[in-house]
Amino acid sequence: MYDFDFVTPASLAEAAAALEDPEAMALGGGQTLIPTLRARLAMPSKLVSLAGLAEIRGICEDDDGRLCIGGATTHGAIARDAAERFSGLAGLAQRIGDPAVRNRGTLGGSVANNDPAACYPAAILATGATVVTHRREIAAGDFFQGMFTTALDEGEIVTEVRFPVPRRSAYQKFEQPASRFALVGVFVAEMADGAVGVGVTGAAEEGGFRWEAAEAALAARFDPAALEGLSHPAEGLISDIHGDAAYRAHLIGVMTRRAVAAAA
Amino acid sequence: MGEIAMTVNGKEVAAEAEDRTLLVEFLREGLGLTGTHLGCDTSQCGACLVHVDGALVKSCAMFAAEAAGREVTTIEGMAGKDGTLSPVQAAFRDQHGLQCGFCTPGMVMATAALLQEDPAPDVPRIRAYLQGNICRCTGYHNIVRAVLQASGQDPDRALAAE
Numbered sequence: 001m002y003d004f005d006f007v008t009p010a011s012l013a014e015a016a017a018a019l020e021d022p023e024a025m026a027l028g029g030g031q032t033l034i035p036t037l038r039a040r041l042a043m044p045s046k047l048v049s050l051a052g053l054a055e056i057r058g059i060c061e062d063d064d065g066r067l068c069i070g071g072a073t074t075h076g077a078i079a080r081d082a083a084e085r086f087s088g089l090a091g092l093a094q095r096i097g098d099p100a101v102r103n104r105g106t107l108g109g110s111v112a113n114n115d116p117a118a119c120y121p122a123a124i125l126a127t128g129a130t131v132v133t134h135r136r137e138i139a140a141g142d143f144f145q146g147m148f149t150t151a152l153d154e155g156e157i158v159t160e161v162r163f164p165v166p167r168r169s170a171y172q173k174f175e176q177p178a179s180r181f182a183l184v185g186v187f188v189a190e191m192a193d194g195a196v197g198v199g200v201t202g203a204a205e206e207g208g209f210r211w212e213a214a215e216a217a218l219a220a221r222f223d224p225a226a227l228e229g230l231s232h233p234a235e236g237l238i239s240d241i242h243g244d245a246a247y248r249a250h251l252i253g254v255m256t257r258r259a260v261a262a263a264a
Numbered sequence: 265m266g267e268i269a270m271t272v273n274g275k276e277v278a279a280e281a282e283d284r285t286l287l288v289e290f291l292r293e294g295l296g297l298t299g300t301h302l303g304c305d306t307s308q309c310g311a312c313l314v315h316v317d318g319a320l321v322k323s324c325a326m327f328a329a330e331a332a333g334r335e336v337t338t339i340e341g342m343a344g345k346d347g348t349l350s351p352v353q354a355a356f357r358d359q360h361g362l363q364c365g366f367c368t369p370g371m372v373m374a375t376a377a378l379l380q381e382d383p384a385p386d387v388p389r390i391r392a393y394l395q396g397n398i399c400r401c402t403g404y405h406n407i408v409r410a411v412l413q414a415s416g417q418d419p420d421r422a423l424a425a426e
Contacts, residue, residue: 006283006329034286034325035307047283049330076319098396099377100310103319104326178308180395 002043012055016134018048019155026050028109031101056159067165071108071158087264088169092119095173097180108158114207116147121208122187126199132160146206166191170262172255176242184248186255190222203237203248214256224257268328273341281328288312290328299339299369310397313370314338320377339369352376352414361410363401370397375411384415387426
């Protein structure tokens with residue numbers, strides 16, 4: 001690991017100030033960044049720890065009934081504390097990594113990293129959630145901009161994600177068993193107004209996306225049978241040692257049907 | 265570089281460490297607690313698991329500075345002062361839940377954390393919870409038996425029910 005200064009800010013304002021330095025990087029729970037640093041794939045001069053910032057941790061509801069989850073909230077806390085209000089999201093968080101990863105890794109860290117096989121993008125896209133930073137609010141559709149790329153500017157901190165709570169939802173993940181990332185993951189959400197969101201992760205080079213043909217079919221009838229005859233094209237999907245594009249396209253259909261059947 | 269202080273296995277400790285020092289390095293090289301193992305170097309094997317404020321964490325994926333002022337428990341803190349094995353450790357021995365023993369500190373720390381959450385886990389829950397612990401001797405079957413025994417369940421009966 002290259003050397004760096006470790007900074008523990010006492011407040012979000014202090015963290016934002018420390019991240020004005022272009023050589024500085026934000027550290028969430030470190031479950032991706034620390035292994036990356038150890039592999040010498042990143043060389044920040046300064047690491048700014050966000051994990052201890054109480055003001056961006058925890059879960060609450062806003063006036064519109066949206067579930068607002070702080071960026072420094074761990075996957076484990078989401079699995080436990082969102083279970084009653086948003087079981088689909090809690091179920092997603094419960095299957096990220098392993099227990100030790102869930103005790104450290106954070107929502108904000110995962111979202112800011114935008115790994116193309118990370119789980120949260122599927123839920124954020126399916127529900128039309130809003131990513132909030134210390135500077136602005138960014139709609140789900142504008143936030144994710146391709147593999148490991150987001151709308152975030154340098155030094156911008158994800159303080160919160162606001163999720164409209166669906167009437168019913170579920171996430172189904174076909175795991176790549178060695179990494180436990182999604183080979184294909186699908187989040188299905190039937191929203192309060194009857195609209196349906198289908199968010200897919202792990203399948204495409206550019207990261208998470210919505211499967212709009214399935215959304216239309218499920219809005220007409222929220223039943224796995226509504227997807228009969230519908231398949232996702234293989235074009236543009238990832239082909240690698242774990243599965244080719246046709247296999248991933250097939251999995252998108254299977255995971256979507258399972259998610260609809262499991263939705264609660 | 266600076267002094268980092270924390271409580272390890274009930275004892276207040278402090279040592280000089282660089283900012284980039286991982287918790288596992290602080291424990292092993294700073295404090296000489298070499299029971300916590302570094303297995304994979306890529307944060308995938310679980311040999312380095314410890315408890316920080318009661319939560320299971322990978323000490324290779326956390327900086328020592330992040331544990332400053334907190335309570336850390338390592339494998340050295342599991343047995344009694346007179347060397348009496350904890351029930352989890354004793355169960356691993358009884359059930360032959362270790363072969364080379366390299367992964368065992370992580371397995372024991374993970375099992376202790378699981379039993380805090382769920383005092384009587386069933387077999388699927390045990391296997392799911394230990395997903396992040398790799399045993400390259402592939403001794404998983406006896407490890408699951410050890411967790412069953414540690415939780416006061418009869419391994420033969422619990423496995424027959426699968």
